[in-house]
Structures are given as C-alpha cells and as structure tokens.
Amino acid sequence: MFTKILIANRxxxxxxxxxxxxxxxxxxxxxxxxxxxxxxxxxxxDEAVLLGPAAARxxxxxxxxxxxxxxxxxxxxVHPGYGFLSENEEFAEALAANGITFIGPPASxxxxxxxxxxxxxxxxxxxxxxxxxxxGDDQTPxxxxxxxxxxxxxxxxxxxxxxxxxxxxxxxxxxxxxDALASCKREAISSFGNDHVLIEKYIxxxxxxxIQVFADxxxxxxxxxxxxxxxxxxxxxxxxxxxxxxxPEERRRQMxxxxxAAAKAVGYVGAGTVEFIAMQDGTFYFMEMNTRLxxxxxxxxxxxGQDLVEWQLRVAAGQPLPLKQEQxxxxxxALEARIYAEDANKGFLPAxxxxxxxxxxxxxxxxxxxxxxxxxxxxxxxxxxxxxxLIVWDETRDGALARMRQALADYQVAGLTTNIDxxxxxxxxxxxxxADLDTGLIxxxxxxxxxxxxxxxxxxxxxxxxxxxxxxxxxxxLAAKTSGDPHSPWHARDGWxxxxxxxxTISFKDxxxxxxxxxxxxxxxxxxxxxxxxxLARGKKLEGDRFAVELDDRRLIASVVAVDxxxxxxxxxxxVTLLRDDPLHRVDAGxxxxxxxxxxxxxxVVALLxxxxxxxxKGTPLLILEAMxxxxxxxxxxxxxxxxxxxxxxxxxxxxxxxxxxxxAD
Ligand code: ADP
Ligand code: ADP
Ligand code: MG
Numbered sequence: 001m002f003t004k005i006l007i008a009n010r011x012x013x014x015x016x017x018x019x020x021x022x023x024x025x026x027x028x029x030x031x032x033x034x035x036x037x038x039x040x041x042x043x044x045x046d047e048a049v050l051l052g053p054a055a056a057r058x059x060x061x062x063x064x065x066x067x068x069x070x071x072x073x074x075x076x077x078v079h080p081g082y083g084f085l086s087e088n089e090e091f092a093e094a095l096a097a098n099g100i101t102f103i104g105p106p107a108s109x110x111x112x113x114x115x116x117x118x119x120x121x122x123x124x125x126x127x128x129x130x131x132x133x134x135x136g137d138d139q140t141p142x143x144x145x146x147x148x149x150x151x152x153x154x155x156x157x158x159x160x161x162x163x164x165x166x167x168x169x170x171x172x173x174x175x176x177x178x179d180a181l182a183s184c185k186r187e188a189i190s191s192f193g194n195d196h197v198l199i200e201k202y203i204x205x206x207x208x209x210x211i212q213v214f215a216d217x218x219x220x221x222x223x224x225x226x227x228x229x230x231x232x233x234x235x236x237x238x239x240x241x242x243x244x245x246x247x248p249e250e251r252r253r254q255m256x257x258x259x260x261a262a263a264k265a266v267g268y269v270g271a272g273t274v275e276f277i278a279m280q281d282g283t284f285y286f287m288e289m290n291t292r293l294x295x296x297x298x299x300x301x302x303x304x305g306q307d308l309v310e311w312q313l314r315v316a317a318g319q320p321l322p323l324k325q326e327q328x329x330x331x332x333x334a335l336e337a338r339i340y341a342e343d344a345n346k347g348f349l350p351a352x353x354x355x356x357x358x359x360x361x362x363x364x365x366x367x368x369x370x371x372x373x374x375x376x377x378x379x380x381x382x383x384x385x386x387x388x389x390l391i392v393w394d395e396t397r398d399g400a401l402a403r404m405r406q407a408l409a410d411y412q413v414a415g416l417t418t419n420i421d422x423x424x425x426x427x428x429x430x431x432x433x434x435a436d437l438d439t440g441l442i443x444x445x446x447x448x449x450x451x452x453x454x455x456x457x458x459x460x461x462x463x464x465x466x467x468x469x470x471x472x473x474x475x476x477x478l479a480a481k482t483s484g485d486p487h488s489p490w491h492a493r494d495g496w497x498x499x500x501x502x503x504x505t506i507s508f509k510d511x512x513x514x515x516x517x518x519x520x521x522x523x524x525x526x527x528x529x530x531x532x533x534x535x536l537a538r539g540k541k542l543e544g545d546r547f548a549v550e551l552d553d554r555r556l557i558a559s560v561v562a563v564d565x566x567x568x569x570x571x572x573x574x575x576v577t578l579l580r581d582d583p584l585h586r587v588d589a590g591x592x593x594x595x596x597x598x599x600x601x602x603x604x605v606v607a608l609l610x611x612x613x614x615x616x617x618k619g620t621p622l623l624i625l626e627a628m629x630x631x632x633x634x635x636x637x638x639x640x641x642x643x644x645x646x647x648x649x650x651x652x653x654x655x656x657x658x659x660x661x662x663x664x665a666d
Contacts, residue, residue: 001024001026001313001314001317001319002026002076002077002101002313002316002317003026003027003076004026004027004028004029004046004073004074004075004076005021005026005027005028005029005075005076005077005078005079005103005313006028006029006030006031006049006066006069006070006073006075006077006078006079007028007029007030007031007041007045007078007079007081008031008060008066008078008079008080008081008084008085009041009060009079009080009081009082009083009084009086010031010032010033010036010039010041010060010081010372010383011039011041011372011373011383011384011386012370012371012372012386012388012389013081013082013293013295013370013372014030014041014045014081014372015040015041015044015370015371015372016309016370017079017081017309018030018041018044018045019044019309020307020309020310020313021079021309021313023310024310024313026313027046027047028044028045028046028047029045029046029047029048029049029069029070029073029075030042030044030045030047030048030049031048031049031050031051031059031060031065031066031069032048032049032050032051032059033050033051033052033053033054033055033056033058033059033060033382034050034052034053034054034059035053035054035380035382035383036054037050038377039372039373039377040371040372040373040374040377041372047073049069049072049073051065051066051069052065054380054382055382056084056382056383060084060085061084061085063085063088063090063091063094064094066078066085066091067094067095067098067100070095070098070100071098075100076100076101077100077101077102077103077313077316077317078095078100078101078102078103079103079309079312079313080102080103080104080292081292081293082290082292082293082294082295083164083384086104086291086292086293087110087114087163087290087291087292088110089107089108089110089111089114090107092104092105092106092107092110093107101316101317102316103270103312103313103316104270104271104291104292104312104316105268105269105270105272105291106267106268106269108266108267109266109267109268109269109272109291110291112266113266113272113288113289113290113291114161114291115160115161115196116135116158116159116160116161116162116198116287116288117135117136117137117160117196117198118160119286119288119289120135120198120286121135122265122266123262123265123286125265126261126262126264126265127261128258128261128262128265128286129258129283129284129285129286130285130286131200131201131203131277131285131286131287132151132200132201132285133151133155133156133198133199133200133201134147134148134151134198134199135160135198135199139196139197141178141181144157144177144181144197144199145174145177145178145181147199148171148174148177148199149174149177151199151200151201152201153171153172153173153174153202154170154171154172154202154204155170155171155199155200155201155202156168156169156170156171156199156200156201156202157169157171157180157181157184157197157198157199158184158197158198158199158200159184159185159187159188159191159192159194159195159196159197160194160196160197160198161188161192161193161194161196162188162191162192163192163290164236165232165234165235165236165237166187166191166192166630167184167187167188167191167192168184168235169181169183169184170202181197183631184197185197186606186607187626187631190606190626203277203279203285205279205280205438205439205440206230206277206278206279206280206438206439207228207230207244207277207278207279207280207437207438207439208228208229208230208232208237208275208276208277208278208287208439209226209227209228209229209230209244209247209255209276209277209278209284210226210227210229210273210274210275210276210294211223211225211226211255211256211258211259211273211274211276212224212225212226212227212271212272212273212294212297212300212308213259213260213262213263213268213271213272213273213274214270214271214272214308214311214315214321215263215264215268215269215270215272215315215321216269216314216315216319216320216321217269217315217318218320220320220321220324221260221263221264221268222260222321222323222324222325222328223256223257223259223260223325224300224304224306224308224328225242225243225252225256225300225303225304225328225330226242226243226244226247226252226255226256227240227241227242227244227294227296227299227300228240228241228242228243228244228245228437229296230437230438230439230441231426231432231437231439231441231442232439232442233348233442234348234630235439237295237296237338238337238338238419238423238426238442239335239336239337239338239423239426239427239432240296240299240335240336241299241333241334241335241336241397241400242299242300242302242303242330242333242334243303243330243333245397245435245437246435248282251282251284255276255284258274258276258284258286259274259276262274262286262289263289266289268291269315270312270315270316271292271293271294271297271308271311271312271315272289272290272291272292273289273290273292273294274286274289275287275288275289275290280438293308293309293312295338295389296336296389298334298336298368298370298389298391299334299335299336299391300334302332302334302368302391302393303330303331303332303333303334303393304328304329304330304331305331306322306323306328310322332393332394332395332396332399332400333393333394333395333396333397333399333400334391334392334393334400335391335392335400335401335403335404335427336389336390336391337389337390337404337408337423337426337427338386338389338419339386339387339388339389339390339411339413339418339419339420339423340385340386340387340418340419341353341379341385341386341387341416341417341418342385342417342418342419343417344419344421344422344449344450345422345450348419349600349601349632350381350385350601350627350628350630351379351385351416351417351418352378352379352380352381352385352416352601353378353379353415353416354376354377354378354379354415354416355373355374355375355376355377355378355379355387355413355414355415355416356375356376356414356415356561356563357375357412357413357414357415357545357559357561357568358373358374358375358376358377358387358412358413359375359411359412359413360388360390360410360411360412361390361406361407361410361411362410365393366392366393366394366403367390367391367392367403367407368390368391368392368393369388369389369390369391370388370389370391371387371388371389372386372388373387373388379416381601381602381627381628381655384628385628387413387418390404390407390408390411392404392407397435401427401433404427405424405427405428406573408420408423408424408427409424409573409574410573412559412570412575413575414561414563414566414568414570414575415561415563415568420575421574421575422449424574425448425449425451426442426449429445429448429449430448431444431445432445453511455510455513456508456510456515456576456578457576458530458531458533459551459556459571459572460569460571460576460578461508461510461515461517461530461578462517462528462530462535462537462549462551463547463549463551463556463558463560463569463571464508464560464567464569464578465506465517465519465528465530465537466526466528466537466538466539466547466549467539467547467558467560467562467567467569468506468580469506469519469526469539470539470540470541470547471541471562473541474541503518503519503520503521504518504519505517505518505519506519506580507580507581507582508567508578508579508580508581509578509579509581510578514581515530515531515578516530517529517530518530522536524538525537525538525550526538535551535552536551536552537549537550537551537552538550542557544559545559545560545561545562546558546559547559547560556571556572558570558571559571562580565579565580565581565582566578566579566580567579567580597622597634597637597658597659597660597662598656598657598658598659599625599627599653599654599655599656599657599659600625600627600632600655601627601628601655602627602652602653602654602655603625603626603627603628603632603652603653604625604626604627604650604651604652604653605623605624605625605626605647605648605649605650605651605653605659606624606625606626606631606649606650607623607624607649608622608623608645608648608649609621609622609623609624609633610622610623610642611642612642612643612644612645613641613642613643614641614642615639615640615641615665616636616639616640616641616642617636617639618635618636618637618638618639619635619636620635620636621633621634621635622634622635622636622642622659622660622662623645623659623660625653625659634659634660636662637662637664638664638665639664639665640662640663640664640665641662641663641665642660642661642662643660643661643662643663644660644661645659645660645661646658646659646660646661647659
C-alpha cells in the first residue's frame, strides 16, 4: 500500500479522500490555488502545495504542476477526485511516465470512454443496448440535420466530450435544429475544447439509472448495484438514491451484467459508473461511462457498507477487490441531496459569498455530510458552487425520506442563497415521495416546487423584532462595561426616553413589502404590534446568535444571523430572510441590478445576439454571458432599442457591470 498520496482536487471530494486515506494510515498531500489557500482540504491534509492562481486552468488543471508537487513531496500516487483532470488520459499517461500511480483506470479505458460517440461504437460491438441516434464521424451541419430529421423529433444534441450536463440541447422540431447545433457547439468549444457532437433520440419521461462498477488488475469485475439519479435540473443531478425504487431483482442483474460487460470491453480498472437511460417500462440503453468516482458515490457506500475510496486505493496498489459479486448485498435505502449556493427561484443562478453561518445537521449512522467548507469560508465564483452533499440512510425509503426532511430542516446557512428550501419542497413533493420518478419531475412539479412568494410568517417577524431589541440591549451592556460610567442612563436600553413616549417602530423589508413592528416598552416585556395585532414578548440572548423568545404563552428557540442589513431567521426548521429597514438610510429603488442588463455575476461575454440600433421586443435575447460554466442569456427588459453593447464577445466582465445600453420604447 502507498504511504503518501496526493489529491489533485479541492472541495468536498478532496476532504472525502483525505478521510479514508487517514483511516488507512496513508499520508496526504493537498494542492490548492491562491483562492483556496485557507480551504478546508488544505487544513485537513498533512501537507499542501500551492499550484497557482485561482482560475482552474492555471492551477488544478495544470498536470505539470501536479507532477512537480508529487516529486517535491514524495507522493507515490494521485487521486484525481471528479471533474478537473479525473478523466484526462494525458494526465494519467504523464503520471505513469514519471513513475507515479494514477488512482483510476488505465489511460486507454479513459480514452475509449472519453468520447460519447466512440464509446457508443465500442459498446455496440460489446452488445450493450444503445440509445438510438447518430454517433458518426461526419460532422457536416447539413448531414447532422438530416440525421436528426430521420431519427424523429424531439432529439438531443450532445457534445461528444460533454459532462456535468453541459453541452446538450433539446430540439423539438426541425426548424430549431440549426440554432441549437450552433449554440451546442459554442458551449462545447468553450467548456471542452472540442465541438464534435452526437445526436440521440430524446427519450420521453425517462429515468436515469446508473450502475457502479469496480474492477481490479487481476481480472475481477463486480457491480455495486444501481443509483437512481432521475431528479435533475438542466440535466444535472439534484437528488440521488440507491437502490432505484421499483427495480425488479432480475433487471438489476441484467443492468449490472451489462455494465460489467461495458467495463470489460475497455479493460477497465478501478471505480467507474455506467449510465443508462431507462424507459418507464424498464427498457434501458447505454448513455455513457464516467471513468472516475462519481459525485453521488456515497449512496452506494451507505447501502453496501463499503468505502469506495478504500477500494480505489487497494485496487491502485495492485490488491484484489475486497469482495466478490455474491458477497455484495443491499441494505436499506440511501438518499443524497446536493446543497448548492444558488437561487432556485432565479433559474438556479449560482450564488457566491461568505458562509456567515454554516451549521449542518449532526452526523450519525443515519446522516452523513460531505463538505469542503466550514463556517466563515467563502463560495467563490471560480469553482462549482456546491456547499455540501447531505446523505441519509434508513431501513426503508420512507424512513430515509423522513430523515432527509429532518436533516434539511436542521441545516442552517446564512450569508448567501442556497437551494435548501427548494430541496425541502422537492423531498416533500408527492411525486418524489411516491417515487413517481423521471428526469422531468422538477419541470412537471413546478407549481409545487416554485410557489409564489409567501409573506414572512408572523412568528418570524416577531422573533426578528425581539432579536433587534435583544441585540441593542447586548450592545448597550458591552458599551456600558467599556465606558467609565456603567450606570449612566445613556446606556440603558429599556425604552427610557427623555421627553419621548416609549414607543418606537422597527421596520423590515420582506421582499418588496415594508413591514412595521410597533414596539411599546413595558416593565418586564414588550408589546409588539404587527398588522394591527399585538403580542406580548420577552426574550433572552443565548450563546452566539441564538435566542429564547416568549410570544404570549409560547416559548421558542430561534437563531437570527445578521449580516449588514440582512437578517436570516432560523425558526422551527425553516429559514426566512428579511432586510432591516432603517428609514434614515433608505435608498431609492433604482438599484443597478434591477434593469436586468447588468452582469448577474462575473463572467465572459460569449455572443452578442442583436445589432446596435436594433428595435427589439420584450424578452428578445440580447447577449450570452458565460459564468460559472453556464450560459446565461440576457434579454430585453421591455420593448425598446439596443443603443450599444458595452463589451465585445470574448471580454471578461465584472459582477454588476452594465452590459447593454438600452432605451425603452416608451
Ligand atoms: P455526470 O457526469 O453524470 O453528470 P456528475 O454529477 O458526477 O455526473 O458530475 C459530472 C462532472 O461535472 C463532475 O466532474 C462535476 O465536477 C462536474 N460538474 C457537475 N456540476 C457542475 C457544475 N454546475 N459546474 C461545473 N461542473 C460541474
Ligand atoms: P453528461 O456527460 O453531461 O452527464 P449524459 O449523457 O450522461 O451527459 O446525460 C445527462 C442527462 O441528460 C441524463 O441523465 C438524462 O437526464 C439526460 N439525457 C441524456 N440523454 C438522453 C436521451 N437520449 N433522452 C432523454 N434524456 C437524456
Ligand atoms: Mg452523465
């Protein structure tokens, strides 16, 4: 076994690999970019090497720097995690040439599966069922268009080198094909440096079911059953589970054996995932093979009781697989939810910022949290905005669902927008709870999943008000302690006012709505009036940002996290956000992000879609911005005229930068 390995990755997966290595007595070397100098994976590793600037192509993607780091630290093997260089065959080869072990498959297997088109050709030969479509070498646009017409719409155009749900376009009708092809190729070039595409029949109401396979260097190959990853947004997985609900034993075996055949056809070694698209009747087709450890591998670990990273390390060291097929079995049910910094209500727009508060649910045999960040850390625009993976296990699917609901309710994050509320609705929605799964579930359930904004509940407003009052008291006490005269009436915060009635208004903004709380100070409580109704309140500040609050005859425990004028209120398993509105500092509404013609985040302009001087309708696409590896279309906010573009295609823009000079028609 190795005594020291280097992990060529960051975030939760680097931390996850370090955990197993440490348990096995293997020393670890982390690598990091300038943006990650203080990251959790750097803190956890035994030593760490700086690679370069924040941009991945200048740090985590530079094979030479990683090899150099291995030499400097004496690391004998490299775990690539997922993403970055994990499916880069030149990297695997370069390591081998330097006498360093790649903890992954042979370069030849990565190459064989690297292109979705080439993989399909090989799988066809190995008699693995294929999604119907065109995966030829001829890439003439007219020919591709004809092939699509022949396959019959809807079709999916896929970048052969694609991954992570990027580089895919659904085409509903022949007339839309040329534009979709151009846009797919543009994204493919910028994300993967290769615009070769394939076309597939778009399967309606499909399930995404994938098989975890494992092979060693001695010719053994097993499958560790399936994961159902049907719950997706923009072809990216959101919730994953194992086993797949409703999977008959016989089909599990068929899919498992097809996956093993796929792996054997390319001389596979190590952990791999064979992804199938399955119709509702169970018919399944090969989609692609991911030649690495998958993001969602923990659900497999939870139901099999195995540590897949340990298996990877053993196999890479030349040992046999720890178990044979007949020794593997499924126990219970596991679910994984990907906790992201993103705004589900704004098209899952990635968010960035500091994790002012980050309090995940407590871990146990039922709850596991894989994360790369801690409270105080930052989610930067440079990398994937995943905060953590929340994994739960129980004997049954219903038990696991209940655990997930509770764990999401207990998850506290403040400082940036997350998808936690969205995930809570997702696991509660009848379609998911009832295992009525297909990749269109989120779209189908959108009324349930994206309800119109509700006013903040009265309790949360009252708690927020009490929070302000308690903070003032606390601050006054601190001020009194540090000033010369602790008994001065000027430090009192009990509502005593010279020549003033002891009533005041504390105001909040709930979205666009201004909400006033009238506070009257009484001898041992406050009388708080909101919306014409009065509640008697008391409160006590506990440690940190926790408060004990009494509202009439009820007692509650809540947390209120304040960042500037933002207040995140954690109360009884839900989170609401208010803005403290100070009438003295009220700014007028014309803020620079409102127009929709500013960059919602730092990024690169990839295409200008209108001409200066052009008159456009409301909603006309004007410009495409690529940010955080996704394309965002900036559209006309109203009917009007495009005066000028502020940037040319290819230029970098800062967060909030004005992109288009636009004149409204009226
Ligand atoms: P699949 O390849 O089937 O989509 P994964 O969900 O494991 O499976 O993710 C694929 C790869 O894409 C991973 O390497 C992951 O790092 C990367 N990835 C996933 N989501 C994003 C994203 N939003 N932005 C950038 N990279 C992503
Ligand atoms: P990636 O490399 O980005 O993971 P995949 O080929 O694995 O690309 O496809 C990602 C997702 O897109 C699948 O999980 C599925 O939801 C959807 N998808 C892919 N191919 C098809 C298809 N032929 N019909 C319908 N949906 C598909
Ligand atoms: Mg995939």
